[in-house]
Amino acid sequence: MSTYNFDYLDELEAEAIHILREVAGQFEKPALLFSGGKDSITLVRLAEKAFRPGKFPFPLVHIDTGHNFEETISYRDQMVERIGEKLIIGSVQESIDQGKVVEQTGKNASRNALQTVTLLDTIAKYQFDACIGGARRDEEKARAKERIFSVRDEFGQWDPKRQRPELWNIYNGKIHKGENIRVFPISNWTELDVWNYIRREKIDLPSIYFSHERDCITRNGQLMAASPFLNMDDEDVVERKQVRFRTVGDMSCTAAVESDATLIDDIISEISASKISERGARMDDKVSEAAMEDRKKGGYF
Amino acid sequence: MNILKFFTAGSVDDGKSTLIGRLLYDTDSILADQLEALQSSNRKNDDGTIDLAILTDGLRAEREQGITIDVAYKYFQTEKRKFIIADTPGHIQYTRNMVTGASTANLAIILIDARNGVVEQTIRHSYIVSLLGIKHVVVCINKMDMVDYSETVYSAIIEKYKVLAQQLKLADVTYIPVSALKGDNIVQNSGNMDWYEGESLLHFLEKVDTDNLDKSQLARMPVQWVIRPQTEELHDYRGYAGRVLSGTFNLNDKVTVLPSGASSTVEKIEFFDQTPDAAHAGQSVIIHLKDDVDISRGDTIVNASALPQESKLIEADLCWMDGRALDTSIMYNIQHNSKITRCKISEILHKVDINTLEKHAADEFKLNDIGRVIIKTADALAFDLYDDNRANGSAILVDTRTNLTVGALMFRAAVE
Ligand SMILES: Nc1nc2c(ncn2[C@@H]2O[C@H](COP(=O)(O)OP(=O)(O)OP(=O)(O)O)[C@@H](O)[C@H]2O)c(=O)[nH]1
Numbered sequence: 007m008s009t010y011n012f013d014y015l016d017e018l019e020a021e022a023i024h025i026l027r028e029v030a031g032q033f034e035k036p037a038l039l040f041s042g043g044k045d046s047i048t049l050v051r052l053a054e055k056a057f058r059p060g061k062f063p064f065p066l067v068h069i070d071t072g073h074n075f076e077e078t079i080s081y082r083d084q085m086v087e088r089i090g091e092k093l094i095i096g097s098v099q100e101s102i103d104q105g106k107v108v109e110q111t112g113k114n115a116s117r118n119a120l121q122t123v124t125l126l127d128t129i130a131k132y133q134f135d136a137c138i139g140g141a142r143r144d145e146e147k148a149r150a151k152e153r154i155f156s157v158r159d160e161f162g163q164w165d166p167k168r169q170r171p172e173l174w175n176i177y178n179g180k181i182h183k184g185e186n187i188r189v190f191p192i193s194n195w196t197e198l199d200v201w202n203y204i205r206r207e208k209i210d211l212p213s214i215y216f217s218h219e220r221d222c223i224t225r226n227g228q229l230m231a232a233s234p235f236l237n238m239d240d241e242d243v244v245e246r247k248q249v250r251f252r253t254v255g256d257m258s259c260t261a262a263v264e265s266d267a268t269l270i271d272d273i274i275s276e277i278s279a280s281k282i283s284e285r286g287a288r289m290d291d292k293v294s295e296a297a298m299e300d301r302k303k304g305g306y307f
Numbered sequence: 308m309n310i311l312k313f314f315t316a317g318s319v320d321d322g323k324s325t326l327i328g329r330l331l332y333d334t335d336s337i338l339a340d341q342l343e344a345l346q347s348s349n350r351k352n353d354d355g356t357i358d359l360a361i362l363t364d365g366l367r368a369e370r371e372q373g374i375t376i377d378v379a380y381k382y383f384q385t386e387k388r389k390f391i392i393a394d395t396p397g398h399i400q401y402t403r404n405m406v407t408g409a410s411t412a413n414l415a416i417i418l419i420d421a422r423n424g425v426v427e428q429t430i431r432h433s434y435i436v437s438l439l440g441i442k443h444v445v446v447c448i449n450k451m452d453m454v455d456y457s458e459t460v461y462s463a464i465i466e467k468y469k470v471l472a473q474q475l476k477l478a479d480v481t482y483i484p485v486s487a488l489k490g491d492n493i494v495q496n497s498g499n500m501d502w503y504e505g506e507s508l509l510h511f512l513e514k515v516d517t518d519n520l521d522k523s524q525l526a527r528m529p530v531q532w533v534i535r536p537q538t539e540e541l542h543d544y545r546g547y548a549g550r551v552l553s554g555t556f557n558l559n560d561k562v563t564v565l566p567s568g569a570s571s572t573v574e575k576i577e578f579f580d581q582t583p584d585a586a587h588a589g590q591s592v593i594i595h596l597k598d599d600v601d602i603s604r605g606d607t608i609v610n611a612s613a614l615p616q617e618s619k620l621i622e623a624d625l626c627w628m629d630g631r632a633l634d635t636s637i638m639y640n641i642q643h644n645s646k647i648t649r650c651k652i653s654e655i656l657h658k659v660d661i662n663t664l665e666k667h668a669a670d671e672f673k674l675n676d677i678g679r680v681i682i683k684t685a686d687a688l689a690f691d692l693y694d695d696n697r698a699n700g701s702a703i704l705v706d707t708r709t710n711l712t713v714g715a716l717m718f719r720a721a722v723e
């Protein structure tokens with residue numbers, strides 16, 4: 007009998023590849039939701055491992071809030087060029103121009119919530135029946151409850167009280183017309199697992215994940231990048247800081263952390279020692295105890 | 308470092324969620340902002356301390372009612388091991404969610420409230436644990452603080468459970484007296500129960516053997532996807548992508564493709580940029596065969612010298628998970644790995660009475676019923692018996708009217 011090394015990263019990787027291939031096998035029109043963050047970048051590497059030397063059986067879909075970090079967009083475009091796969095962009099600006107959503111006002115205005123409408127429109131337009139996302143169960147307590155194949159109704163809603171049983175490694179992807187399934191291949195990964203995987207696989211990341219100098223202001227106790235997308239007033243003091251981002255989303259809702267970590271090894275030691283969760287750096291979760299559950303019920307990722 | 312997957316089971320309010328919260332809390336796995344959220348929550352214990360159960364009770368309805376409705380997954384690690392925990396509900400109404408959490412675990416923690424001893428849900432959950440073939444069982448006698456940490460109470464309960472364990476043929480059972488609320492014997496050994504000589508729960512979990520590596524000779528790989536780039540330079544490329552369920556495929560191994568029965572030889576194994584000599588249980592790979600055989604999704608590549616069973620008539624244990632009762636007159640879909648085919652339940656052999664564990668003849672199967680049936684499938688399935696090979700011995704039933712997953716099946720025999 008042969009022995010072999012199969013450590014926890016191998017196991018998580020093999021599970022994710024299995025899930026991606028189930029999506030390919032079970033759906034007509036799947037898509038991979040690509041945000042430009044480290045989790046979806048990890049998904050792209052996993053898709054390469056699942057399908058190369060073939061093409062991906064799905065396009066990448068980016069829901070573009072228009073409030074992006076420049077670095078994310080240039081990373082996205084270079085990556086798409088390198089892997090040679092199709093990219094579809096759903097634009098929140100377009101949804102605003104069409105009057106489908108209304109821009110928030112006030113100091114804490116963000117386009118984060120508006121994304122849901124653009125996402126649902128994009129799903130409807132291309133008739134996607136499965137959307138692969140990089141959400142992890144360790145991120146947040148409502149996510150900790152979600153299945154790997156998670157059914158959404160015609161209105162994009164998640165019903166946490168009526169989830170299908172999900173047994174062994176058998177995923178039921180059968181749905182009615184109009185419904186779709188959100189698929190989370192890295193459900194069982196933690197933030198640290200993702201970083202360790204990125205290090206092991208030598209995956210390139212957008213530079214904003216690493217320490218750099220940036221103009222910031224402090225809002226609700228958190229450091230936000232000063233940008234034209236943030237409604238600033240006279241009370242806001244702009245300070246130059248050495249920062250990096252732990253999670254990357256819309257510029258108006260992603261907070262920075264002060265950090266000197268310039269190498270992935272530094273980041274890993276920083277996270278291992280950190281006493282604050284990754285979601286602690288997101289303004290969107292601070293609203294209430296059930297903020298995420300409510301957004302998911304409404305069709306959020 | 309490897310991963311231990313475990314889940315908590317037991318009756319309502321036996322303290323499952325609290326126990327998990329305590330494990331996370333005492334291993335310093337709760338981050339400051341999460342702790343802050345806990346402290347500011349209005350669900351508190353009677354003495355004003357934080358209620359650790361809300362760490363896993365993540366849905367609004369759960370927090371409002373103080374019960375667990377669906378499985379929550381939690382993650383933590385110590386220096387020795389990584390842990391994936393499924394906190395499952397105790398309410399009988401949500402048994403299907405308990406089975407969901409249990410199906411991927413290799414260890415079960417069964418909680419018993421020291422004041423109540425073995426109750427109906429203890430028996431039901433222990434029975435499900437035995438059906439699912441979960442290898443290790445830890446029985447935690449909880450709320451010892453409420454019975455004055457009494458050894459007599461503890462001993463009486465474990466004597467009772469031992470009888471049940473024997474009836475259910477649970478081979479590996481460990482007993483630990485704990486207080487999830489106070490933290491006795493969860494991470495640290497308790498000073499309140501000097502009469503207990505065993506380890507704390509965490510220490511036990513850190514060293515129990517996980518046996519993740521499948522050592523069986525039953526090499527099986529269901530084909531999930533056929534990779535055919537059809538580009539100029541890869542014109543004839545044809546790779547079969549899948550996850551090895553069990554056993555090992557080596558280069559030049561003789562294999563059989565089911566259901567066609569075609570034989571061939573493993574020509575090449577690919578894993579992204581590597582071409583290993585072998586593919587082992589658990590790995591997701593691409594296999595190339597020497598001969599040009601017709602293979603598509605739903606087929607299984609197996610070791611030619613250890614073939615699985617093939618049958619259209621299978622005896623199986625069924626766990627019914629839908630509010631709508633089983634209808635023996637209609638067709639369901641059965642999903643066995645990547646294969647989906649039509650089926651009917653052609654006979655109900657018996658149902659199990661959870662209180663007495665006795666088998667009864669039955670003509671109906673309702674939510675949470677468990678028993679033995681015969682399934683008749685449209686296409687033959689290539690399967691192993693659940694006890695020999697869990698991964699190739701299980702399947703789900705899907706109601707084609709609602710698309711819901713309505714049953715869990717564990718194969719027990721091919722019917723001739
Ligand atoms: N005194 C005492 N109370 C406990 C202990 N463990 C749990 N409790 C209390 O028992 C009640 C139920 O605990 P939970 O952890 O929510 O129970 P559960 O088993 O998860 O319940 P369900 O998930 O709804 O089945 C809570 O009020 C806990 O504080 C213990 O060791 N001692």
Ligand SMILES: [Mg+2]
Nearest residue numbers: 323324374375
């Ligand atoms: Mg609970």
